Amino acid sequence: MTQKKKRVQLKVGIVGCGAIGSRIADSIKKDLKNFCHVSGLYDIHEEKAFKLAKSLKSLKSVKTSLNDLIKSCDCMVEAINADNTKQIIAQALKAKRSVLAMSVGKLLDADNLFTLAKKNNCQILLPSGAIAGIDAIKAASLVNIKSITLTTRKNPSGLKDSPYFIKNKINISKIKKETEIFSGSVASAVKYFPQNINVAATVALASQCKNKLKVRILCSPHFKTNSHEIEMVGDFGKMVTRTENLVCPDNPKTSYLAVLSGIQTLKQYCTGIFIGT
Numbered sequence: 382m383t384q385k386k387k388r389v390q391l392k393v394g395i396v397g398c399g400a401i402g403s404r405i406a407d408s409i410k411k412d413l414k415n416f417c418h419v420s421g422l423y424d425i426h427e428e429k430a431f432k433l434a435k436s437l438k439s440l441k442s443v444k445t446s447l448n449d450l451i452k453s454c455d456c457m458v459e460a461i462n463a464d465n466t467k468q469i470i471a472q473a474l475k476a477k478r479s480v481l482a483m484s485v486g487k488l489l490d491a492d493n494l495f496t497l498a499k500k501n502n503c504q505i506l507l508p509s510g511a512i513a514g515i516d517a518i519k520a521a522s523l524v525n526i527k528s529i530t531l532t533t534r535k536n537p538s539g540l541k542d543s544p545y546f547i548k549n550k551i552n553i554s555k556i557k558k559e560t561e562i563f564s565g566s567v568a569s570a571v572k573y574f575p576q577n578i579n580v581a582a583t584v585a586l587a588s589q590c591k592n593k594l595k596v597r598i599l600c601s602p603h604f605k606t607n608s609h610e611i612e613m614v615g616d617f618g619k620m621v622t623r624t625e626n627l628v629c630p631d632n633p634k635t636s637y638l639a640v641l642s643g644i645q646t647l648k649q650y651c652t653g654i655f656i657g658t
């Protein structure tokens with residue numbers, strides 16, 4: 382009699398049970414159940430972890446510390462909005478866990494984390510987010526990229542709590558038509574818009590030429606979507622991409638495509654099938 386071999390499932394721990402963490406957990410249960418399962422949930426606001434665990438019918442997955450979450454998993458999904466994101470990722474890597482990091486903006490200057498991952502034989506997975514063209518940018522980075530610009534258009538309501546709006550005392554009710562509110566380096570963009578412009582860091586890391594990357598942010602109360610345009614010129618030729626993103630119903634700062642790209646990245650990691658990378 383032949384015995385059916387049971388597939389080894391990846392254990393996924395999720396830190397941050399907000400819009401992205403919840404949707405990834407839900408998708409693991411519904412769509413990725415043949416490849417992985419949620420081994421742990423942790424949120425600084427414990428009630429959020431309990432709410433998610435209840436919807437997954439898995440109350441025992443709630444962990445009361447980051448350490449317990451890390452111990453429970455093979456791969457940690459980071460989906461938090463915090464200042465200590467780098468330390469949290471470092472803790473998982475030190476324990477030899479791979480990390481799917483959503484807060485890419487925090488990894489712009491985190492060479493030490495990439496070195497640690499390599500040393501401990503684990504991986505840092507960065508989703509493409511709500512943009513198109515990361516595959517081409519990575520390929521183009523093998524030769525010379527002459528210029529690269531990311532132009533983001535958002536409704537001012539999605540940016541109003543950003544340090545940039547607060548520092549410059551920008552009154553959103555005074556923005557009546559399309560207005561360029563920011564133009565500068567990727568380092569300034571992630572500093573002043575930490576919750577809104579992760580894609581700028583993704584472009585910088587993929588292109589390996591952050592000093593050439595120009596980031597522009599335009600606002601208008603008439604914008605109904607979060608759009609991202611990338612224009613790149615290099616030895617390969619020219620590329621222009623544009624996405625017009627609907628926002629995630631659970632968090633208007635987050636584009637739905639960014640959530641889907643996180644789920645797809647996890648799926649590729651579980652199945653070992655990487656397309657366009």
Ligand SMILES: NC(=O)c1ccc[n+]([C@@H]2O[C@H](COP(=O)([O-])OP(=O)(O)OC[C@H]3O[C@@H](n4cnc5c(N)ncnc54)[C@H](O)[C@@H]3O)[C@@H](O)[C@H]2O)c1
Binds near residue numbers: 397398426482508580
């Ligand atoms: N890569 C991308 O393209 C992209 C796109 C959108 C959002 N993001 C980033 O993903 C992250 C999550 O986004 P979201 O929409 O789910 O945010 P969210 O605000 O809906 O959820 C964040 C959750 O993290 C929890 N949290 C905060 N600090 C924590 C800590 N120290 N330990 C444990 N839990 C903590 C909060 O309680 C909250 O439940 C944010 O940093 C956001 O900037 C990335």
